[in-house]
Amino acid sequence: MESFDVVIVGAGPAGLRCAEILGGSRFRVLVLEKKAEIGPKICAGGLTKKTLDCLNFPTELLDFQTNKIKLHLDGLFLEIKQKDNFIYGVSRKRLGQWQLGKLKQFQNIEIRTKAFVSKIKEGKVFVNNRPVAYKFLVGADGSASVVRRHLKIGSKKIGIARQYLVPVRANSGFEFFYDQSLFAAWFVWIFPHQNYVSIGCGADPGILPFEKLAQNLKKWLKKNDIDVSQSKEETFVINYDFRGYQFGNVFLVGDAAGFASSLTGEGIYQAVVSGEEIAKIILQPGYQSRKLDKILRLKVIHERLMNRLISSDFSRSTLFRAGAFLIRVPYLGMKIFNFLI
Numbered sequence: 001m002e003s004f005d006v007v008i009v010g011a012g013p014a015g016l017r018c019a020e021i022l023g024g025s026r027f028r029v030l031v032l033e034k035k036a037e038i039g040p041k042i043c044a045g046g047l048t049k050k051t052l053d054c055l056n057f058p059t060e061l062l063d064f065q066t067n068k069i070k071l072h073l074d075g076l077f078l079e080i081k082q083k084d085n086f087i088y089g090v091s092r093k094r095l096g097q098w099q100l101g102k103l104k105q106f107q108n109i110e111i112r113t114k115a116f117v118s119k120i121k122e123g124k125v126f127v128n129n130r131p132v133a134y135k136f137l138v139g140a141d142g143s144a145s146v147v148r149r150h151l152k153i154g155s156k157k158i159g160i161a162r163q164y165l166v167p168v169r170a171n172s173g174f175e176f177f178y179d180q181s182l183f184a185a186w187f188v189w190i191f192p193h194q195n196y197v198s199i200g201c202g203a204d205p206g207i208l209p210f211e212k213l214a215q216n217l218k219k220w221l222k223k224n225d226i227d228v229s230q231s232k233e234e235t236f237v238i239n240y241d242f243r244g245y246q247f248g249n250v251f252l253v254g255d256a257a258g259f260a261s262s263l264t265g266e267g268i269y270q271a272v273v274s275g276e277e278i279a280k281i282i283l284q285p286g287y288q289s290r291k292l293d294k295i296l297r298l299k300v301i302h303e304r305l306m307n308r309l310i311s312s313d314f315s316r317s318t319l320f321r322a323g324a325f326l327i328r329v330p331y332l333g334m335k336i337f338n339f340l341i
Contacts, residue, residue: 001124001131001132001133002130002131002132002133003132003133003134004028004029004030004110004132004133004134004135005026005027005028005029005134005135005136006022006027006028006029006030006134006135006136006137006138006282007029007030007032007125007132007134007136007137007138008029008030008031008032008138008140009032009117009125009137009138009139009140009141009145009146009147010032010033010139010140010141010142010145010254010256011031011032011033011038011096011100011111011113011140012041012096012140012141012142012254012271013095013096013099013254013268013271013272013275014140014253014254014255014256014271014272014274014275015031015033015138015140015141015253015254015275016031016038016096016099016100016102016103016275017055017099017271017272017275017276017279018138018140018253018275018276018278018279019031019103019106019109019111019279020099020102020103020106020276020279021275021276021279021280021283022108022109022279022282022283023102023103023105023106023108023109024106024108025108025283026108027108027136027282027283028108028110029108029109029110030109030110030112030132030134031103031109031110031111031112032112032115032117032125032127033111033112033113033114033115034113034114034115034116034117034141035113035114036113036114037093037113038096038097038100038111038113039092039093039094039095039096039097039100040092040093040096041092041096041142042163042234042235042236043092043236043268044161044163044189044191044198044200044265045063045089045090045091045092045191045193045198046087046088046089046090046174046189046191046266046268047062047087047088047089047090047268047269048086048087048088048266048269049085049086049087049088050269051268051269051272052088054269054272054273054276055099055272057090057095057098058098059088061090061094061095061098062088062089062090063088063089063090063091063192063193063194064088064089064173064191064192064193064194065085065087065088065089066085066087066088066173066174067081067082067083067084067085067086068080068081068082068173068174069087069173069174069175069176070173070174070175070176071175071176071178072175072176072177072178072179073178073320073321073323074178074179074180074317074320074321076320076321087174089174089191089192089193091193091194112127114128115127115128116128117141117146117147119150120137120146120147120150125137134249135249136249136250136251136282137249137250137251138250138251138252138253138275138278138282139151139250139251139252139253139256139257140253140254140256140271140275141256142239142254142255142256143155143158143236143237143238143239143255143256144237145239145252145255145256147250147252147256148252148256148257150250151247151250151252153243153244153252154241155239155241155258156241157204157239157240157241157258157262158204158205158237158238158239158240158241159202159203159204159205159237159238159240159260159262159265160202160203160205160210160213160235160236160237160238161200161201161202161203161235161236161237161238161265162200162201162202162210162213162214162217162233162234162235163198163199163200163201163233163234163235163236164198164199164200164221164228164231164232164233164234165196165197165198165231165232165234166196166197166198166199166226166227166228166231167195167196167230167231168195168196168197173192174189174190174191174192175189175190176188176189176190177189177190177220178320179220180316180317180320182216182217182219182220183201183203183208183213183216183220184203184207184208184309184310184313184316185203185306185309185310185316186201186202186203186208187201188200188201188217188220189201199221199226199228200217200234201213201216201217201220202238202265204262204310207310210235238255238260238265238267239255239256239258239260240258240259240260240261240262240299240303241258242257242258242259242296242299243257243258244257245257245259245274245278245292246278246281251278251281251282253271253274253275253278254267254270254271254274254275255267255271257274259271259274259295259299261298261299261302262299262302262303262306263302263303263305263306264302270295270299273291273292273295274292274295276291277289277291277292
């Protein structure tokens with residue numbers, strides 16, 4: 001039976017970052033990806049500056065970058081603008097392939113694609129029905145994580161999103177639309193990429209069922225005269241039900257752990273940081289992660305704000321407009337935006 005010190009299930013941003021930090025160490029590392037190609041994933045593809053800085057991702061590989069965001073709040077328009085670029089669009093395939101390329105320098109890391117984990121038992125994973133022993137197991141396999149299921153951890157707090165990939169060359173920048181008559185506390189996004197724009201919306205299906213969300217998104221598109229008849233439709237799940245990241249010698253990172261924000265839906269930054277920090281915990285027993293503590297504190301605040309917006313049926317518009325007033329204050333607006341993301 002094969003044996004590795006660390007087995008990482010999932011080769012997304014979290015799993016690849018975890019492997020990178022373990023690169024060159026004394027540990028033999030195996031990264032398993034069930035898909036044939038590393039990188040592609042259904043995702044809106046938005047990145048913030050802190051994600052870009054954390055990865056040191058080259059700007060020439062970005063699809064789009066801008067120094068402003070347009071907000072539409074129930075008919076009220078405002079713009080957040082800074083001197084330097086602070087929000088970006090990226091191809092998930094390009095991001096994944098770039099992260100994968102960084103691992104080629106490490107002799108202690110092995111990558112396997114088309115590697116389906118069918119079951120997990122104490123101390124071993126079954127990859128395409130063959131057992132592989134591990135000392136440490138990292139679940140980096142997204143919202144439908146097999147490692148999370150092995151730990152018998154449910155996911156009650158989820159968001160389900162629908163997006164259309166509209167085949168046009170983007171020039172409008174990043175835009176967010178709050179239309180509470182259609183989407184309650186949630187928003188429509190427009191994220192630009194090289195040859196298309198992602199237009200979509202997500203919500204808690206327990207409050208705004210997916211069928212209703214999809215219908216209302218079509219209504220919004222029609223109202224805004226946006227043709228999606230030639231566009232690709234995609235659906236994806238966001239897990240923000242955090243229950244912990246360390247369970248003995250088994251770890252969860254990224255969406256598998258539920259690190260994503262319930263307020264903004266952002267998850268790539270949390271995935272990258274959690275992958276990095278779990279690798280440090282494996283390398284340094286007793287390591288205390290201040291970065292993860294900070295992410296979790298902000299996550300709690302986001303969830304409280306989201307719950308307030310959900311429960312404020314009659315005052316939600318007032319809350320949106322109060323937020324819009326604060327965001328219009330130049331310095332304060334960017335501080336609020338940085339807090340939210």
